[in-house]
Amino acid sequence: MISMDDPTLRFFETNNEPECIKECLKDCYCLAYSYSSQNEEGIRDPSRKNTQGCWFWVTEPYNLKGEGTHNISSRVSESSKESSNNTPSEKPETDSNSASLNQVLAISIVVSTLVLSLFCGISYISYKRLVNRRNNNQNNIEFVPQNTRIDISELLHLDHSKEDDREGVDVPYFELESIIAATNDFSDENRLGQGGFGPVYKGKLPRGQEIAVKRLSSLSGQGLQEFKNEVMVIAKLQHRNLVRLLGYCIKGEEKILLYEYMPNRSLDLFIFDPTLCVSLDWEMRFNIIMGIAKGLNYLHHDSRLRIIHRDLKTSNILLDEDMNPKISDFGLAKIVEGKDMEAITNRVVGTFGYMSPEYALDGLFSIKSDVFSFGVVLLEILSGKRNTGFYQSQKSISLLGHAWSLWIEDKPFELLDQILMKSCNSSEVLKCVMIGLLCVQGDPDDRPTMTNVVMMLGGDMATLPNPKEPAFIPRRDHAISSSSSSSKQDTQTKNMSMITEVAGR
Template sequence: MYNKFNCNLLTGQVSFMMPDGKSYRVTLIDEAGRKFYIQTNDTNHCDDSSSYQNDKPSSPFNVTNWCFKDDQIEVNWAAAPQPQCDEYFSCKSWPHSTCIANSSGGENRCHCDSKYIWNPSSLSCIKDKVSIQIQESLHDSEKHVRDLIGLGNIGENDSESIEVPYYTFRSIQAATNNFSDSNKLGQGGYGPVYKGRFPGGQEIAIKRLSSVSTQGLQEFKNEIVLIAKLQHRNLVRLRGYCIKGDEKILLYEYMSNKSLDTFIFDRTRTVLLGWKLRFDIIVGIARGMLYLHQDSRLRVIHRDLKTSNILLDDEMIPKISDFGLAKIFGGKETGASTQRVMGTYGYMSPEYALDGFFSIKSDVFSFGVVLLEILSGKKNTGFFRSQQISSLLGYAWRLWTENKLLDLMDSALSETCNENEFVKCAQIGLLCVQDEPGNRPTMSNILTMLDGETATIPIPSQPTFFTTKHQSCSSSSSKLEISMQIDSSYQEGR
């Protein structure tokens, strides 16, 4: 059957030859379903009288759908039968099989021995334990993840069951063309991310965790067991996972509109985000964070909220992603301390960056930075106006004191902006980046201020922006293991 196929070694493109001698491009091969699809440029190929339908491929091929989509034909192939034989020794080339005569007078064939079944793809007899082995593999994978998690304070029955599908490594290799560079979306702190296309056309973002990244292992723990339980329209959904040897892979819903930073920090794309859309994105992020902090069955502190971690779906609805640094709390816990400070420079609250203390108010600080970046179209990091103003936060504060908050506005908003809403958002942003965690609002407060026409918004005080108070903490913070990353985002949708 293989002589009907041809592979162009230069392009890697597979083609299929029909009886008319013409070759047609193969667009997809579904090995499990024993079918493939060929592309034709003939707009009449769906017509019963078409020459295509009068020129059918020969056995073992059979056209099962002449009108698959607009320009494709679906072809399947019959499973290869057991090899023919004429005596016992004829099957010696086919291990675990025996030549058995056909009782109805047909051809004798090498039938697989007891506990073996015929595999038409590999043309061999394999152990009849495939389904058992798959289930054992899934069980072992889940057990492996349970062992990896090692989390206390959360009941096993409530939190340590895996609620997303297991994908085989082989299926992921096929979906990504063996992790080809052409399918690579970008490189994150935890490893490369690829676009995968599965049978049926489903597109999924596939994160292959780096074997040398300790952060990657912790991210895997968080997302596979805990974050999979979180469901909200403003959170990216985890679609599945895979463990095979040292390989640890996470699969997410694919976001074709990329991340928020690819819009607001791009001078050509920022014009696509008018005021109403930006305001809706701000509210969506706030709702997602409120769910994490208060409304989900687990209290989650994200610890790495930033514009590149806000993905946008086809309708530009914001989705919070990347929960690798997230911490889950139970009961009345609202914060904790760590000797390993990990996050992204420019978004971390001062008490976390310098003292290792994080809480829901640390996320509020990060939200405030994101909010001011959305309003201004400028990054907090790398921002410089003068020796006295070296951050976006400092610039926003100076404009507040001068009653010139509208000067913070991204020039792309000049024609669509609601000035009252803009000033309100800027004031909320300054409240979120207050130096003292207790002076920052909760996400519930923030949504009330955003949604309400008459909500009273407190007056912010001058943030110290990592100076004054925290200089006295240098001796204690020197013991911290600090791992900050400079933010970067994927070049394509994910």
């Protein structure tokens, strides 16, 4: 109920509400108004019953009492309007900020997930590597470079050898367990062959590198001295036509050498096999001959000390994946000191058929002994026939005798393997036959050095001297020759010292 006795209330007669609003706005004291189309019971003024009009309040309309419903409109200031008007425009800004926040949150979640996944992946890989390393511990090669010199010095008794030997060995030492794992416990499936030193096995290192493992046999005629030769000599040699020693192992009775693996194995398997020999055309055979000559020339003239191999033969020439030759097996090698070119031994070792006559009969070996062996290998490569066990006719019992017979009969091309006839270079074939015969001459002084051999192989045949008769052709005066050779040995022994220890370059 609105009381008319209230001094804060004013009345204005009008028959429409817009006039009511206009009058309230004109009066600066009007704070609120109420329009009614008739006098209601809530307005207690009998004189204005059924009269239309407005009621103005000059103060806040706080004294409203009674029944009924009255629509009262309040006057609002301009600042309040602006505040009210700004509210709708702030809503989109709030929505934009909310959307940006959601985007940042989503990106943060994605980045965090990726980082966590990456961390988990790296952790898993590291864990697996650690587990594999532990599981394959026996397959890992254990290098002990700080103890290698001590081990080899003690085991090979270097304290009693020459001063050069005490420099030690720059070859890694392998644990026996790692070698056993690499060769699958020296299984027959990994066996590559048998040499004078002992059986040779194929092995595989943890990183996938393939190796050849040479194991000293208890039945081998070679022993600690030959093992020492291999380690001390070949470890110091670096040439593309020499096999590379990767390491060694000595434990109890086991003496093992590890080499780079040659996938095509040895030369003799190719040239003496009726099937495999077809894969060796003339160009390939000539390159093999040249490679062997360069490797041997390095041993004789380019290393710090002159090395005499003493066991050069086709089975000791290994072939890599590109059929490049590499000289191997230095168990019988000797080093001649200073400018010496030869020496004498009471222990003749080697392979018959490749040994020079002065070494086989008198124990005298020199760089010319290796030249003789090279000549035999060269003639075997040309003919595809072995020197030992060769029976062409009753005239000769060796390949050397057969080659010499063809030479003096002017039939050198009959020596050539028939499968080479289509691919051979006739001038190179003739030059190789001639060089082979020059290398196997009976007198060591008549044989060329390996330096000359390399030059002759790459030069003109017109400059080559005529070869003389080779050694080991059956003659009636063989016994006399052997006797005179023994006398020659007695004379030479006075001027030469025995060399029993070796040291690598």
